[in-house]
Amino acid sequence: MERGTLLSIAGPSGCGKSTLLHLLGGVDRPTTGSVTILGHRTDALGDAALARIRLRHVGFVFQRFFLLPMLTAEENVALPMMEARVPAAERRRRGRALLERVGLGDRMRHRPGQLSGGEMQRVAIARAIANHPDLLLADEPTGELDEATGREVGGLLRALSRDGIAVVLVTHNPDLAALADRQVRMRDGVLA
Numbered sequence: 369m370e371r372g373t374l375l376s377i378a379g380p381s382g383c384g385k386s387t388l389l390h391l392l393g394g395v396d397r398p399t400t401g402s403v404t405i406l407g408h409r410t411d412a413l414g415d416a417a418l419a420r421i422r423l424r425h426v427g428f429v430f431q432r433f434f435l436l437p438m439l440t441a442e443e444n445v446a447l448p449m450m451e452a453r454v455p456a457a458e459r460r461r462r463g464r465a466l467l468e469r470v471g472l473g474d475r476m477r478h479r480p481g482q483l484s485g486g487e488m489q490r491v492a493i494a495r496a497i498a499n500h501p502d503l504l505l506a507d508e509p510t511g512e513l514d515e516a517t518g519r520e521v522g523g524l525l526r527a528l529s530r531d532g533i534a535v536v537l538v539t540h541n542p543d544l545a546a547l548a549d550r551q552v553r554m555r556d557g558v559l560a
């Protein structure tokens with residue numbers, strides 16, 4: 369994957385799409401073969417070093433958003449920055465800019481329960497890019513959204529890739545897959 373590119377992955381349930389994202393993002397290590405992130409082979413790194421790479425360089429977006437319900441949009445976006453020890457003033461500044469970037473400048477104080485599905489996913493995307501990752505991994509991010517909202521989220525991911533992030537999008541939706549620079553299919557654990 370190069371910065372600025374969007375790759376889409378499709379394939380039947382159980383073929384290994386989520387597993388591949390976990391390998392690419394350094395959540396799992398491969399039992400055979402190797403994954404290299406920014407010149408670092410993940411199998412050669414210890415857990416702490418791998419966690420640092422994930423925190424600084426990789427963002428994840430999931431079908432089910434995984435926002436913390438008690439926190440506002442702004443506080444959800446601040447979480448990975450707290451983990452990265454970004455000072456409070458910078459967290460607030462960046463959090464506002466990120467939520468504006470995803471079109472939610474007027475929803476910063478809302479909690480997830482007060483947001484629509486598309487809005488929740490946009491908060492989750494803002495959270496995923498809070499530490500300026502080089503790689504953004506999205507696992508069926510529009511699976512819970514209606515078609516129009518899914519298109520918006522797809523367009524946002526496309527725009528983020530144009531800003532210079534490498535984006536991997538797992539999707540069953542051919543219209544979303546068509547946004548990609550490169551489309552691949554998986555079958556039984558193998559890229560077709």
Ligand SMILES: Nc1ncnc2c1ncn2[C@@H]1O[C@H](COP(=O)(O)OP(=O)(O)OP(=O)(O)O)[C@@H](O)[C@H]1O
Pocket residue numbers: 379380381382383384385386387388
């Ligand atoms: N942590 C794990 N340990 C062992 N096997 C696993 C693990 N996670 C997934 N698997 C198995 O690996 C295969 C691929 O699973 P994976 O979740 O990657 O599929 P997927 O393509 O994402 O499917 P879906 O479209 O349903 O999300 C499945 O057979 C699954 O049961």
Ligand SMILES: [Mg+2]
Pocket residue numbers: 385386387507
């Ligand atoms: Mg999956």
